[in-house]
Amino acid sequence: MAKLTYIKAITDGLDVVLGEDPKTLIFGEDVGKNGGVFRTTEGLQDKYGEDRVFDTPLAESGILGLSIGLAATGWRPIPEIQFMGFTFEGVDSIGGQMARNRFRFSGKRAMPITIRTPFGGGTHTAEMHADNLENYFVGTPGLRVVTPANPYDAKGMVISAVENNDPVLFMENLKLYRSMKDEIPEGKYTVPLDTAKVVHEGSDITIVAYSAEVNEALKVADKLAKENISAEVIDLRSLSPIDTDTIFKSVEKTHKVVVVQEAQKMAGVGAQVTAEIAENAIMNLDAPIGRVAAPDSVYPWAQVENDWIPNADDIEAKAREILNY
């Protein structure tokens, strides 16, 4: 066991899969000698060689199209898209191509591709470097979208993503990269790709969140606990599919729910969770479903980012509103 940051936990997970499966390949912009602009792939080219870990020309559609052709010839690609904002250049390769190929080939050809990409606000990046673009991708049949909220899950989930035989969009939170450390077991372990996790048990209200907002929700749970209010916090981990069973079970117990996301409110993950609860568990509720999300503007400039991103105060206010309904 060693205490590792979120980013080093991912590096460790990638080391495990490269070591285990000689068909795995890591490639993208700056991932080779430089080890990625965040150093997520640091040391991997030295250890596994340039045939397995390599730089590509600067073109996202090319990187993702390359992944499809490599998968078609027996490889297990782990492309990196340097920032999630850059996935706009490769949307066809994801939504038009790789996610549909299992279906196109009657289930007989697989696209075992893990697209790693950093996202998320709060680090004052340049424009298009922090956007939460999961809302664009979660409505894509054939594509899994996952995002770990802590270093332990990050390593276990990246291993599961690579081992999965379908394309996985693996979203890594920029703000969490170096702000969290966990005890990380050495070697291989996996965390499932399709289950949410109750990260704080409670009985008075359920707070559903994912990625960096899980930490904000946990702060709220701790604060409410001092007033003997027991909040249950669920980390979705998988944004598509959504583990509704875990949510319904919790709501059945608490009868109140707040759904939190860092992304804009319109038609996204929170909307889907809200709709699922409304459709399937509304009789268990004794208050409206509370929602906390960013406003429906373009992702903000760095100077106003901290006002824009929903934080613990926003979650607390919404939770109290629902508790007092």
Added chain:
Amino acid sequence: MAKKTGQVIDFASIKATMSDPYKKTFQIVDKDAKIVNQELFDTFSDDQLVDFMKKMVWERTLHEQTMNFSRQGRLGFYAPTYGEEASEMGSVSAFKDQDFLFPAYRDLPQLIQHGASVAQGFLWSKGNAVGDDYGEQRNWFPQIIIGAQYVEAAGAALGIKKNGEKDAVSFVYTGDGGTSQGDFYEGVNFASSFQAPAVFMVQNNGWAISVPRYKQTAAETLAQKAVAMGVPSIQVDGMDILATYIATKEAREFAAAGNGPVLVETLTYRYGAHSSAGDDPSRYRTKEEEKPWFDADPLIRMRKILTDKGLWSQDQEDKLVEEYKDSFKASMKEAENTPTQSVVDMLKTTFEEPTPQIKADIARFEAKESK
């Protein structure tokens, strides 16, 4: 005294001469059936020449029969191949089984020559997944998002290289319109950067639906676009099956030998509409424009050469056409007897392991489709 701005670098002459290496289209037999390269012509055996002619008659008959089926309402989307027989059959004749093929929607004849069945071609048109079920064949589905096949082919070429395969390449087709896509450049450039064995085919048939070739780019040839990516290329008379075959075969040999990718532009013509779904070329082009291309027909020149050599007769061709027609009718029966796909099948092939939501959908459609 310093020169005035505008006189230091002679862009005008750079522009005027930069296409020079591409101005001579590779040809063996011209439009009047005159052999313009006797030495290369003599490398073909009589059997080979007859085989090329048969393949073109096969493709043209397939087109005519497909149009019949289409008019009878027995097919869905079809992109007519009429006029492109030399370009398509000449190039695919250079393939080996181990080569990977990434076709676009007008390339079903090559897909079939590379192992798919005619019935599968019909099933693809009808919208049945069996059409894309190629088993172990190195075939890929006919691409609709033009350009995507180029980046994917670059990936397969890199995969082939990493597999250590010594005599295999990745073949990919697009048209003149396709060379305007970003993915066209990304695909060629990636294959170049990795020196991967890809052969990029550009079938320049003059039209991207209603937009003529000259509106796609001011470049004098499409072949020369490859230069910018460090890739050698050639423009070929795509109505000359022998020239197309030789160019593709040598491109393949060059790429398979580890020299990096090659691009081949074939000059051909889309005689018919863009697709069977309502496109009407008379809206955007004239009969006068079409005429020289019909005069340059690949079958006419090959027919003349073979007839002069005593290797071909109209009788023989008529008989062959009937044989092919019968086989296509049998293929259509096979396609029509293939069970329709169900929504349940589709749901089951969305992920390897259906998600809980998809499991619920499967149950719903099992009930619906069992009625």
